[in-house]
Amino acid sequence: MTGITRRRLLASSALAAFFGGVRPVLAESGGSLPWRNWSGGLVAHPRGRFAPATELELADFLATTTGSIRPVGSGHSFTPLVPTDGHLVVIDRLAGLIEHDAGALQATFGAGTRLGDMGAPLEAIGQAMFNLPDIDRQTLAGATATATHGTGIEFGCLSDYVTNLRLIAPNGESFDVSREATPELFDAARVSVGALGVVTRMTLQNRGSYRLIQKTWTQKTEEVLESFDESAAQHRHFEMFPYTHSDYAGVLATDESDAPTNNPPPSPEADAAFAQIIKDLSQVPPRERLPIVNSIMGQSEPSERVDDSYKILTNVRNTRFNEMEYSVPIDAGAPCLREILKTIIDKEVDVIFPLEYRYVRRDDTWLSMSTGDEDHAAISIHRTAGEDYRPYFDLIEPIFWKYGGRPHWGKVHSLGAAELTKLYPRFRDFQEIRQSLDPQGRMLNDHLKKLFGVTA
Ligand SMILES: Cc1cc2nc3c(=O)[nH]c(=O)nc-3n(C[C@H](O)[C@H](O)[C@H](O)COP(=O)(O)OP(=O)(O)OC[C@H]3O[C@@H](n4cnc5c(N)ncnc54)[C@H](O)[C@@H]3O)c2cc1C
DSSP: OOOHHHHHHHHHHHHHHHHOOOOOOOOOOSTTOOEEOTTSOOEEOOSEEEOOSSHHHHHHHHHHOOSOEEEESSSOOSSTTSOOSSEEEEOTTSOSEEEEETTTTEEEEETTOBGGGTHHHHHHTTEEOSOOOSOSOSBHHHHHHTTOOOSBTTOOOGGGGEEEEEEEOTTSOEEEEETTTOHHHHHHHTSOTTOSOEEEEEEEEOEEOOEEEEEEEEEEHHHHHHTHHHHHHHSSEEEEEEOTTSSEEEEEEEEEOOOOOBOOOOOHHHHHHHHHHHHHHHTSOGGGHHHHHHHHHHTOOOEEEEEEHHHHHOOOOOSOEEEEEEEEEGGGHHHHHHHHHHHHHHTTOOOOSOOEEEEEOOBOOSSOTTBSSSOEEEEEEEEETTSOOHHHHHHHHHHHHHTTOEEOTTSOOOOOHHHHHHHOTTHHHHHHHHHHHOTTOTTOOHHHHHHHTOOO
16 A cells, blocks of 8 residues: 555654645635635635724724624634624734833734744844744734643743733723733733734743754654653653554654754655555545554654744644644543543544644633643644534544543634533633623624623
8 A cells, every 4th residue: 555665754744744834714805705714614704804004993993883893813713713794803914023122031013913923023033932833824812812822841822921912892992901900801811712802912921042853753652641741841842643543643852952953844745645645544444544554653764853943833734624622631631532542443433633632831811721720731633624523523522521621712612601611710700801891792703602601
């Protein structure tokens, strides 16, 4: 089925090839053009799009109009947080570095800035973000609104690094929000799912620029899991992508380094070879895949790359997919992952896409998946876009519940207000702030009504 050359290619670029690199579908501007999210699974027909050039324009729009509003980032959420038949508010024009504090290593950006457009200007002022998620196409406001995170036991989600933000409430009133000036609103607005108003600028706590070396290899999942805590403590970032119907996982360990740059772009040849392997594997019944996948993974070769931190921490994802991710308390991570992998084998789930397993540090925002006293393990499952993800995700979701999981706000889940109130100690406090800022429910679409238990 697969030649050794192809397997070697796979070895050097397995993960990159799986997720690969194309530009995301962005919300089109103007009129009644349909809006689609990145995976293509969500479509909306907004009445209009409003793309303010200034915060004043936005405040005026909110103060002088009525009807539903949904702020949109770059549409990378898998959950219907954005769809509305009212107005989309697009803050693409409120983007770029606004000001910075060289002493405190803080920088203020327009909240519509893509994460991928922040690394270079930060580097120019000697700063860098502490951590980044898998990709960098999200906007700063969109990413923080759902508590987007990377991996690393020492690092909280992106919202944990926000020191100040500006929020324009649904009535047009502007709030400068910080821990010191408005502590409750600060803890609510750093992860808001766009329910409190429109965030226009954010200040981040950064650090001095740094470089990273990332080592990638394949190893038996169980071996990695048994020493995951030690590995997570030893490396700045550590994560794995367990392969389905296999005993193996792709493993990534990332540390600071002064080594010279060595970061070749993913090879198109490797991408094509890997796509062929996936195609071939999909012809094999799930129950017969384990020895084949094990044989391919067992022969793969390690690789490493070195570059500026922001060029190593994020990747390009070529293959569009839908995703479910839950964060479970860290001690529940390993048993939860084991049960999911076993269920995929036992139920012969026809899925090739790997899972993702990573640690996130606890924080004190009210709605982050890692809020509270415990660090969390974030576990993701994926299904290629175009395939029906429901049967697979419906099978696995109760396992996450069993281990006390909290769903990622931007990734597929089926929970509503009753369950979320139990999972988040400050959920009711968030609700109070939401109701006081948005008494008319302008910011609510059907999905948010379900999240917040609003029936009217
Ligand atoms: C390929 C891929 C990889 C991903 N990798 C990761 C990962 O590694 N880690 C992780 O945690 N997540 C990851 N995600 C999920 C993604 O980071 C989140 O769904 C994120 O919220 C998307 O940001 P966005 O800019 O596309 O926002 P959108 O999806 O457009 O919007 C998300 C939310 O932000 C709100 N919002 C947007 N702009 C504003 C604003 N100005 N003011 C107030 N609210 C606003 C929206 O109303 C909505 O509620 C990934 C998603 C994809 C598709």
